[in-house]
Each structure stands twice: as structure tokens, then as C-alpha cells.
Amino acid sequence: MTRYSPALVALHWILALMIIVPLFVGGPGLSRIDNADPAKIGALQGHMTFGVIVLILMLIRLVVRLRSDKPPHADTGNALVDLAGKVSHWSFYVLVILMCLSGIGISISAGLPAIVFQGSGDPLPPDFFAYPPRIAHGIIANLLMLLVALHVIAALYHQFYLKDGLFRRMWFGKRT
Numbered sequence: 001m002t003r004y005s006p007a008l009v010a011l012h013w014i015l016a017l018m019i020i021v022p023l024f025v026g027g028p029g030l031s032r033i034d035n036a037d038p039a040k041i042g043a044l045q046g047h048m049t050f051g052v053i054v055l056i057l058m059l060i061r062l063v064v065r066l067r068s069d070k071p072p073h074a075d076t077g078n079a080l081v082d083l084a085g086k087v088s089h090w091s092f093y094v095l096v097i098l099m100c101l102s103g104i105g106i107s108i109s110a111g112l113p114a115i116v117f118q119g120s121g122d123p124l125p126p127d128f129f130a131y132p133p134r135i136a137h138g139i140i141a142n143l144l145m146l147l148v149a150l151h152v153i154a155a156l157y158h159q160f161y162l163k164d165g166l167f168r169r170m171w172f173g174k175r176t
């Protein structure tokens, strides 16, 4: 097996985009909008809907990954670095799922479903930091940014320094 399955490849790149955009642009932009600003409701609607779609796609990818044949783990020649690779891949599932669950946690504690999606007309709280899931969402966001940076550096190291054609594994084509 030389490549991941087409479903895993497609979900990898779709999820990469769908996580990087809210992580580096959407989320930080959202938290800069004052909760009293009328634009906040629309921004929350977009961010929350997007986040729940990410959660669903991430769970689908996890199930497909556990059930499909995949190439053996990339070998760098250093057991410790190889282990770090495996840990970092599983950390993505843990952190992305926790990111979404903490977001849902903020939403439930602040009563956002009624305010944001059902137009209850209630005001938003002055900010969300009174709710512990908001603190968690911010911390996990920073950990996830670090993990994305490490992942990109590791992929480039494989591709251009070790020259082991790692990118080919995560693209479409013949699998044997």
C-alpha cells in the first residue's frame, strides 16, 4: 500500500483547509468583534456551523482511517522521531475534537443556540470568558496552531530533506 485511500486523501485536504481558516483567521477575527456589535450574531452563526461540520467530518475521517488500508508509517531512521510522528497524528484527532467540543461547551453555557440560531432576541453576554469552555477553547487553539506548524515542518522535512516522496502518499493515484 503506497497511498492513503481516496476518501482519506480528500478528507485530509478538505479538513486541513476547514481547520486552518477558523484557527488562524475566523476564530481570532470573531473574538475581536465586541459582543454588543450586531455583526457578532452572524459571525457566530458562521463560525459555529463551520465548527460543527468540522467535527462531523473529523469523526467520519477517524472511522474511515480505522477501517481502511493505509501505507506503513513513514520511517525517518530514528525511532524517537517516528514515535513523535505517530503521537502527533493522533494528537490531531484529540485536539480538533476537543476544540469542537469546547466550542459546543461555550455555546451551551452561554445559551447561544437560542440567541444565534432561533433569534430569541436575548442579548449576548458581555464576553464569553466567564465560561470555562471559552478558556479551554483558547488554550486548545494555541496547542493546535503549534501542532499544525510542526506537522507542516515535518512534511517539508520528509519531502525536501529526506526526499522520501511523502506528499505522494497523501494524494490520489494508484495505491500499489
Ligand code: HEM
Pocket (backbone or CB within 6 Å): 019, 022, 023, 024, 026, 027, 028, 030, 031, 032, 033, 044, 047, 048, 049, 050, 051, 052, 054, 096, 099, 100, 101, 102, 103, 104, 106, 107, 128, 134, 137, 138, 139, 141
Ligand atoms: C476545529 C473547529 C474550530 C476551530 C479551529 C475554532 C477556532 C477558534 C478560535 C481560534 C477562536 C478564538 C480563540 C482565542 O482567540 O482565544 C474561537 C473562538 C470561539 N469559537 Fe471556535 N473553533 C472551532 C469550533 C467551534 C465550535 C464547534 C463552536 C460552537 C459550536 C465554536 C464557538 C466559538 C466561540 C463562541 C468563540 C468565542 C468568540 C469570542 O470570544 O468572542 N468554535 N474559535
